[in-house]
Amino acid sequence: MxxxxxxxxxxxxxxxxxxxxxxxxxxxxxxxxLLGVYPYFVMQALCFALxxxxxxxxxxxxxxxxxxxAMFLGTAGYASAHAAKVxxxxxxxxxxxxxxxxxxxxxxxxxxxxxxxxxxxxxxxxALAQMIYFFYLQAKFTHGEDGIQGxxxxxxxxxxxxxxxxxxxxxxxxxxxxxxxLIYRTINSPFGEILKAIRENEPRAISLGYRTARYKLAAFxxxxxxxxxxxxxxxIVSQNASLTDVRWEMSGEVVLMTLVGxxxxxxxxxxxxxxxxxxxxxxxxxxxWVLVIQGVIFVACVLAFRRGIVGEAxxxxxxxx
Amino acid sequence: MVxxxxxETKGLTKEFAGFTAVRDVDLRVRRGSIHALIGPNGAGxxxxxxxxxxxxxxxxxxxxxxxxxxxxxxxxxxxxxxxIRSFQISAVFPHLTGMENVRVALQRHRGDNFDFWRxxxxxxxxxxxxxxxxxxxxxxxxxxxxxxxxxxxxxxxLEIATTLALDPEMMLLDEPxxxxxxxxxxxxxxxxxxxxxxxxxxxxEHNLNVVANLSDTITVLTRGQILAEGDYATVSANPEVQQAxxxxxxx
Numbered sequence: 001m002x003x004x005x006x007x008x009x010x011x012x013x014x015x016x017x018x019x020x021x022x023x024x025x026x027x028x029x030x031x032x033x034l035l036g037v038y039p040y041f042v043m044q045a046l047c048f049a050l051x052x053x054x055x056x057x058x059x060x061x062x063x064x065x066x067x068x069x070a071m072f073l074g075t076a077g078y079a080s081a082h083a084a085k086v087x088x089x090x091x092x093x094x095x096x097x098x099x100x101x102x103x104x105x106x107x108x109x110x111x112x113x114x115x116x117x118x119x120x121x122x123x124x125x126x127a128l129a130q131m132i133y134f135f136y137l138q139a140k141f142t143h144g145e146d147g148i149q150g151x152x153x154x155x156x157x158x159x160x161x162x163x164x165x166x167x168x169x170x171x172x173x174x175x176x177x178x179x180x181x182l183i184y185r186t187i188n189s190p191f192g193e194i195l196k197a198i199r200e201n202e203p204r205a206i207s208l209g210y211r212t213a214r215y216k217l218a219a220f221x222x223x224x225x226x227x228x229x230x231x232x233x234x235x236i237v238s239q240n241a242s243l244t245d246v247r248w249e250m251s252g253e254v255v256l257m258t259l260v261g262x263x264x265x266x267x268x269x270x271x272x273x274x275x276x277x278x279x280x281x282x283x284x285x286x287x288x289w290v291l292v293i294q295g296v297i298f299v300a301c302v303l304a305f306r307r308g309i310v311g312e313a314x315x316x317x318x319x320x321x
Numbered sequence: 322m323v324x325x326x327x328x329e330t331k332g333l334t335k336e337f338a339g340f341t342a343v344r345d346v347d348l349r350v351r352r353g354s355i356h357a358l359i360g361p362n363g364a365g366x367x368x369x370x371x372x373x374x375x376x377x378x379x380x381x382x383x384x385x386x387x388x389x390x391x392x393x394x395x396x397x398x399x400x401x402x403x404x405i406r407s408f409q410i411s412a413v414f415p416h417l418t419g420m421e422n423v424r425v426a427l428q429r430h431r432g433d434n435f436d437f438w439r440x441x442x443x444x445x446x447x448x449x450x451x452x453x454x455x456x457x458x459x460x461x462x463x464x465x466x467x468x469x470x471x472x473x474x475x476x477x478x479l480e481i482a483t484t485l486a487l488d489p490e491m492m493l494l495d496e497p498x499x500x501x502x503x504x505x506x507x508x509x510x511x512x513x514x515x516x517x518x519x520x521x522x523x524x525x526e527h528n529l530n531v532v533a534n535l536s537d538t539i540t541v542l543t544r545g546q547i548l549a550e551g552d553y554a555t556v557s558a559n560p561e562v563q564q565a566x567x568x569x570x571x572x
């Protein structure tokens with residue numbers, strides 16, 4: 001078996017830059033509302049896309065399946081809604097506050113969760129997310145089932161009037177692009193190389209002298225903060241923070257989006273988020289059947305396109321996507 | 322003359338629920354030697370390895386490396402002292418290329434660095450050194466091939482190149498020849514002999530031919546205890562060792 005003549009099997013795909021595709025994606029997103037697509041829908045999808053990208057940073061590049069990521073989406077949502085409505089902070093500061101709140105929660109949850117491997121890690125994140133959910137259900141400032149409604153938008157950075165839908169749209173797009181590029185850079189940084197090594201073979205990374213727990217914690221906190229950025233932005237868009245964003249179903253939805261688009265791909269979570277949000281939007285007339293349709297798509301993806309839509313495309317095109 | 326031991330254990334013991342895998346092992350590895358740990362299946366060789374590299378906590382006993390007590394250190398910290406291990410199953414990063422595998426190890430010299438905002442182009446400085454290491458183990462044409470696509474023997478060579486990237490003072494190799502064909506075995510024996518210059522190597526190995534012509538000292542373990550120790554001639558002449566080996570599955 002090992003003595004057969006050795007030839008290098010299919011040299012790895014030549015390293016091609018993703019920059020043109022990223023530029024193309026931004027251009028398409030930027031013209032969507034001008035083509036008559038409902039801006040509110042695109043903004044919602046962009047927030048979920050950023051949320052899915054943050055989640056994918058963990059599962060796709062560190063190999064950690066968090067089943068409680070809704071807690072970061074929701075925490076930032078409540079934090080920024082409270083900051084904007086009760087404290088009267090400017091929208092950019094409210095978003096920043098929400099992001100930091102989720103990042104801090106990410107450090108705490110990470111410290112507990114990364115001590116466990118595999119399914120135990122996932123279950124720990126789920127359990128902690130449920131605790132957070134019940135806290136928000138009971139806490140006064142979240143207003144329980146009502147949520148925080150009528151979150152003001154105001155002037156972004158003191159000049160951009162985000163009560164105008166199109167201005168708001170481009171602000172949200174800018175936030176999405178910033179978050180997406182930060183994740184892209186993280187994946188392609190020296191830090192990202194170590195994360196990939198941990199995903200591939202953690203004991204080996206340890207034996208090379210890496211204190212892998214610290215890298216996993218840093219990645220977890222970063223992912224939590226970026227999920228928070230998505231949640232905070234989402235609240236400014238919908239002007240409403242509610243329990244929906246902290247429920248476990250939301251944690252499941254982000255798994256679904258990422259799987260449909262392609263785990264561990266750069267563009268997969270974006271594609272997955274747009275597909276799932278579009279389904280919820282345009283199939284709304286089917287009522288509860290949307291969930292059934294989502295379930296069927298999920299099963300189809302797992303059975304037929306294990307790599308997700310973008311993952312399969314990347315395989316056909318023999319390149320990273 | 323006082324002998325210079327790089328690694329020393331005293332009364333090293335590991336108990337799993339109701340079963341003692343390693344019992345009172347006093348192992349001393351001379352600096353600069355190639356030391357082999359042999360024994361029939363289940364003798365506790367791999368457990369011993371995991372204890373030495375701190376992947377398992379010992380139940381009792383002490384481990385000293387370079388005169389320093391490492392008994393309660395974390396595995397990554399032991400690695401940082403220059404004691405680097407390999408694994409029984411070839412320990413590569415499967416979906417990284419040969420070059421990337423070695424570079425992950427070279428990156429260690431940057432310390433605990435969480436620079437997620439920086440481009441990985443800063444690592445290109447390491448490419449020359451990584452290429453030299455790959456060349457050293459005959460993997461030049463595999464630099465751009467992902468490890469998962471490499472034949473078994475090449476994976477082991479890649480693993481050794483990755484270990485060498487850290488310039489370890491001592492290497493612990495867990496069955497480096499397991500599952501290899503003859504051709505590859507010769508190559509790896511040659512490789513180990515070459516890289517052992519200025520280093521200490523402790524290896525677990527089943528293949529007695531390999532052990533015979535590679536190691537300076539052999540320690541024989543059975544049922545978690547040291548049965549015999551010495552060079553190949555001494556050890557192989559020991560009737561108890563013959564008994565243990567003939568009685569087990571190794572002819």
